[in-house]
Amino acid sequence: MSGSSPIPNDLPSEDARAWSLADRALLGTCGPDVSTSLRIVEYLDESFDYAAAATDIALFPPAERPPEALRRRVTATLGRLSEASRPSPIPMPQTAATTANTAIGAPTTASTGRWGWIAAAAAIAIAVAAWWPVTEIDRATPDGSPALFRNALIADRSTAVVACACTEDPLCIGSGECGDIVWNAERGEGYLRLVGVEPNDPSEFQYQLWIVDSTRDERYPIDGGVFDVPGDCGEVIVPIRATVPVGDAALFAVSVEKPGGTVVSDRRFVAVAPVG
Amino acid sequence: MSDGENQDQSPGRGKGNGRTPxxxxxxxxxxxxxxxxxxxxxxxxxxxxxxxxxxxxxxxxxxxxxxxxxxxxxxxxxxxxxxxxxxxxxxxxxxxxxxxxxxxxxxxxxxxxxxxLPEQAAAPAEAVGEEEQSEDVRLAAEAFEKLRPEQKQVLRLAIHHGCSHEQIATTTGMPLGTVKTHARRGLIKIREILRAQGKLMDEAGNRPGEDDS
Structure with missing residues (x-):
C-alpha cells in the first residue's frame, strides 16, 4: 500500500522523521516503512499536528453553526463525566500544567533538550502522584496475588509509584491518569496497574508494556511484557516482565500491538508513565 | 477558497470588533x-x-x-x-x-x-463562535501564502478532507511521488515559519529558540 509514505532510503534521518510526522499530521498515520525511524519522544511530538490544525483554521474558517440539540447533548455528557471524575477538590490539572511549563523551560543542553517531553510528562506524573488519594492505592483486588505482591512492594521505601497518564487514543477511556507503575529499581521488580482502558480481544490485539532505559539507546525500549485487559475487569494489575535488566527506568509506556506482541512497536500508545 | 482568501485579517488580533480575543x-x-x-x-x-x-x-x-x-x-x-x-x-x-x-x-x-444523506448547504460564512483570529492561525495563513502554488494546491486538499496522497494525485493529475513531496514539504515549511515566530515545540520537546539546531 503506497498510501502512507515510502521514504527514500537516501534521505537524511532528520528529513525522514519530519516527513513521517508530516504524514501523521495530514493522514493520521506513519507508514510502516517510516514508523521505525521515530523514537518514542518523537512520536509524541505534536508540532506538525499543531501546524496542520492552524493552517486548517486559516484556510477554512468555521462556517456553520451546530444544531442546538447537539449543544445540549455534548454539555450534558461532559457535565456527567466531569462530575463522575471529580475525586479531589485540589485543582490538579492546573498544577500539572504549571509544573510542566517549568520543567520544559529548564533544559539548557542538547542532551537534556531531547528529554524535554519526558521532563514535562514527569512533572505531570509528579503532580498526579501528589494529588492521588492514598485510598486509591490501597484498593487492590483482594484475591489477586499480583495485587498482594504489588502492595508488598509499595511498602518498600525504595519503591517508586508513578502515575500513568492517558493518551488521546480511543482505547483509553479514562481522563487524566489511568493507573500507575510501582517500580523498585533495586529489585528490578514492578507492577503496572491500569484502569479505564478498553478491554481487548487477544485474537485481535494485545497491550504491551515498554520501558525506556536512560542507560540504553532510547530508540530501543525494553519489552516489559504483553498482557490483556479482560472485559469484566475495571482494573488490571500486571507484573512487569522486563526481558533484559533495567538500568535506569525513565519512562514506561503501554502500546497496542498485534497478538503476541512485537519487538518493534508501532508506537500506538494508550498510557505513559514518566519516572521523575 | 482561493489562495488569497482569508487574508483580510489584520495582523495581531483579527477584525478588532471589540470582543474579547x-x-x-x-x-x-x-x-x-x-x-x-x-x-x-x-x-x-x-x-x-x-x-x-x-x-x-x-x-x-x-x-x-x-x-x-x-x-x-x-x-x-x-x-x-x-x-x-x-x-x-x-x-x-x-x-x-x-x-x-x-x-x-x-x-x-x-x-x-x-x-x-445529501449534503446540506453550509450556512453563510458568518462569524461562528470565534470572531477573532488567534495569532498562530494568522501566522499559519501567512506561512501558507509563502508556499509554492503546487504545494498550496496539494496541502489544501490534504488538509480539507484528510485526502490520501492517492486521492490528491487522482484529483490533480500529479504523480503520486510529487504529491507526497508537496504535502510534506508544504507542512514542514509552515511549521518552520511558525517556529521562527516563536510557536510550537520541536520533536525533542524544545520550545522555539531552545536547543533549536
Missing part, C-alpha cells in the same frame, strides 16, 4: 478543573469550529454529531495538558478535532460504504 480568557484550564460553567463556555467558544470541521470530514450530519461528541470528550480529557505557550486554544482544539476526525475516516474506510 479568543485566548485572552483561556477556558481550557477551567475545563480541566471540572468547572461546570467552563464546559458550557468551551462549547460556546469552540462548538462552531468543531462542528464545521466535523461537517467537512463526515459523510452526513448524524455522523458529524457523533464526532463532535467524541471530540469534546477528547478536549475535556486533554484540557489539563493545554499550554498557552505552545499554541492558542483554538489551534489546540482544532488539532484534537482533526486527529479524531482523521481517525474516524480511516476506520470508516475499512468498513463497507454506507449510504449517505
Amino acid at each position: 479568543p485566548d485572552a480568557d483561556p477556558v481550557l484550564p477551567r475545563v480541566a478543573t471540572g468547572d461546570p460553567a467552563a464546559i458550557n463556555e468551551c462549547y460556546d467558544r469552540f462548538g462552531g469550529l468543531v462542528w464545521s470541521l466535523a461537517r467537512r470530514f463526515c459523510p452526513n450530519a448524524s455522523d458529524a454529531e457523533d464526532a463532535v461528541q467524541e471530540i469534546f470528550i477528547d478536549v475535556w480529557k486533554s484540557a489539563a495538558r493545554y499550554d498557552s505557550e505552545i499554541a492558542s486554544e483554538t489551534t489546540f482544539v482544532a488539532m484534537i478535532a482533526r486527529r479524531r476526525l482523521i481517525d474516524r475516516n480511516r476506520r470508516r474506510q475499512r468498513r463497507p460504504p454506507m449510504p449517505t
Whole structure:
C-alpha cells in the first residue's frame, strides 16, 4: 500500500522523521516503512499536528453553526463525566500544567533538550502522584496475588509509584491518569496497574508494556511484557516482565500491538508513565 | 477558497470588533478543573469550529454529531495538558478535532460504504463562535501564502478532507511521488515559519529558540 509514505532510503534521518510526522499530521498515520525511524519522544511530538490544525483554521474558517440539540447533548455528557471524575477538590490539572511549563523551560543542553517531553510528562506524573488519594492505592483486588505482591512492594521505601497518564487514543477511556507503575529499581521488580482502558480481544490485539532505559539507546525500549485487559475487569494489575535488566527506568509506556506482541512497536500508545 | 482568501485579517488580533480575543480568557484550564460553567463556555467558544470541521470530514450530519461528541470528550480529557505557550486554544482544539476526525475516516474506510444523506448547504460564512483570529492561525495563513502554488494546491486538499496522497494525485493529475513531496514539504515549511515566530515545540520537546539546531 503506497498510501502512507515510502521514504527514500537516501534521505537524511532528520528529513525522514519530519516527513513521517508530516504524514501523521495530514493522514493520521506513519507508514510502516517510516514508523521505525521515530523514537518514542518523537512520536509524541505534536508540532506538525499543531501546524496542520492552524493552517486548517486559516484556510477554512468555521462556517456553520451546530444544531442546538447537539449543544445540549455534548454539555450534558461532559457535565456527567466531569462530575463522575471529580475525586479531589485540589485543582490538579492546573498544577500539572504549571509544573510542566517549568520543567520544559529548564533544559539548557542538547542532551537534556531531547528529554524535554519526558521532563514535562514527569512533572505531570509528579503532580498526579501528589494529588492521588492514598485510598486509591490501597484498593487492590483482594484475591489477586499480583495485587498482594504489588502492595508488598509499595511498602518498600525504595519503591517508586508513578502515575500513568492517558493518551488521546480511543482505547483509553479514562481522563487524566489511568493507573500507575510501582517500580523498585533495586529489585528490578514492578507492577503496572491500569484502569479505564478498553478491554481487548487477544485474537485481535494485545497491550504491551515498554520501558525506556536512560542507560540504553532510547530508540530501543525494553519489552516489559504483553498482557490483556479482560472485559469484566475495571482494573488490571500486571507484573512487569522486563526481558533484559533495567538500568535506569525513565519512562514506561503501554502500546497496542498485534497478538503476541512485537519487538518493534508501532508506537500506538494508550498510557505513559514518566519516572521523575 | 482561493489562495488569497482569508487574508483580510489584520495582523495581531483579527477584525478588532471589540470582543474579547479568543485566548485572552483561556477556558481550557477551567475545563480541566471540572468547572461546570467552563464546559458550557468551551462549547460556546469552540462548538462552531468543531462542528464545521466535523461537517467537512463526515459523510452526513448524524455522523458529524457523533464526532463532535467524541471530540469534546477528547478536549475535556486533554484540557489539563493545554499550554498557552505552545499554541492558542483554538489551534489546540482544532488539532484534537482533526486527529479524531482523521481517525474516524480511516476506520470508516475499512468498513463497507454506507449510504449517505445529501449534503446540506453550509450556512453563510458568518462569524461562528470565534470572531477573532488567534495569532498562530494568522501566522499559519501567512506561512501558507509563502508556499509554492503546487504545494498550496496539494496541502489544501490534504488538509480539507484528510485526502490520501492517492486521492490528491487522482484529483490533480500529479504523480503520486510529487504529491507526497508537496504535502510534506508544504507542512514542514509552515511549521518552520511558525517556529521562527516563536510557536510550537520541536520533536525533542524544545520550545522555539531552545536547543533549536
